[in-house]
Amino acid sequence: MKVFKNFKDYSSxxxxxxxxxxxxxxxxxxxSIIDELIKVGTENxxxxxxxxxxxxxxxxxxxxxxxxxxxxxxxKKDLMEKYSIDHLFLKEFDEEFRNLTGEExxxxxxxxxxxxxxxxxxxxHSFGKNKSGNFELLQKLSKELDFDVxxxxxxxxxxxxxxxTKVRNALLAGNIKEANEMLGYSYSVSGTVVHGKxxxxxxxxxxxxxxxxxxKLLPKKGAYIVEAEVKGQQYKGMLSIGTNPTVNGxxxxxxxxxxxxxxxxxxEKITVRFRDFLHxxxxxxxxxxxxxxxxEDKRLTREFQF
Numbered sequence: 001m002k003v004f005k006n007f008k009d010y011s012s013x014x015x016x017x018x019x020x021x022x023x024x025x026x027x028x029x030x031x032s033i034i035d036e037l038i039k040v041g042t043e044n045x046x047x048x049x050x051x052x053x054x055x056x057x058x059x060x061x062x063x064x065x066x067x068x069x070x071x072x073x074x075x076k077k078d079l080m081e082k083y084s085i086d087h088l089f090l091k092e093f094d095e096e097f098r099n100l101t102g103e104e105x106x107x108x109x110x111x112x113x114x115x116x117x118x119x120x121x122x123x124x125h126s127f128g129k130n131k132s133g134n135f136e137l138l139q140k141l142s143k144e145l146d147f148d149v150x151x152x153x154x155x156x157x158x159x160x161x162x163x164x165t166k167v168r169n170a171l172l173a174g175n176i177k178e179a180n181e182m183l184g185y186s187y188s189v190s191g192t193v194v195h196g197k198x199x200x201x202x203x204x205x206x207x208x209x210x211x212x213x214x215x216k217l218l219p220k221k222g223a224y225i226v227e228a229e230v231k232g233q234q235y236k237g238m239l240s241i242g243t244n245p246t247v248n249g250x251x252x253x254x255x256x257x258x259x260x261x262x263x264x265x266x267x268e269k270i271t272v273r274f275r276d277f278l279h280x281x282x283x284x285x286x287x288x289x290x291x292x293x294x295x296e297d298k299r300l301t302r303e304f305q306f
Contacts, residue, residue, distance in 0.1 A: 192267060208270060
């Protein structure tokens with residue numbers, strides 16, 4: 001997969017089958033679009049491409065909004081790579097781009113610069129200034145500009161449409177299994193292991209403090225069963241998101257206790273994949289009660305079937 005941050009670096013002899021959107025989370029709804037894209041590309045001898053934006057347009061239109069994303073830009077690239085897409089366009093959502101009308105975007109970008117011959121959009125997708133671009137506009141322009149357009153239906157789980165917003169809401173409610181079901185994979189958080197207060201060491205539960213990207217959505221405060229990937233190896237783990245209220249902590253931290261692991265991993269990159277929710281953040285009366293709960297969480301984690 002070739003990645004482009006602007007269109008002038010792109011050139012190809014072959015026309016494209018393309019889909020556009022944020023693809024935050026690259027969930028099962030997105031997967032259905034990508035599957036169709038690859039099928040169409042194969043049948044029509046077209047190269048395949050995804051056009052998405054970085055940063056998220058909502059950061060531009062609502063700079064004060066505290067929006068968190070399901071994927072960092074690197075995670076999005078990695079997920080797209082798995083689907084064997086030929087090209088990924090990570091277009092900056094700048095002033096010039098945001099002022100293109102839907103029709104200007106189709107003519108100037110999709111047709112003139114990218115030579116799109118087949119366009120696939122999601123069931124609720126709009127684009128261009130003031131959301132002036134939609135499926136109806138694409139149908140009208142497709143005849144004049146000689147391209148095909150297809151609008152995908154929503155993908156449902158338990159009679160609910162899958163969307164990035166619904167995945168975010170599930171994670172913020174601690175509904176890990178529901179979120180993972182919509183994603184089609186286990187939600188993950190990656191970061192560098194940094195030094196913390198090292199209180200866990202004193203009670204027999206040394207944890208790795210993970211410094212995550214500020215843009216990345218964290219599930220609700222609480223304790224979780226996770227799969228931790230360290231130096232290419234997988235381990236069961238208990239992860240805590242919170243402020244450590246039992247010891248009067250104030251800063252939000254992400255800490256993981258890795259079962260059956262003993263090693264120095266400071267400054268190492270670590271990835272944790274969320275498997276289940278254990279309980280909300282609790283302020284215990286003292287360390288003894290905290291240890292009792294950790295012992296129980298460890299038992300549940302060890303018994304959990306990955």
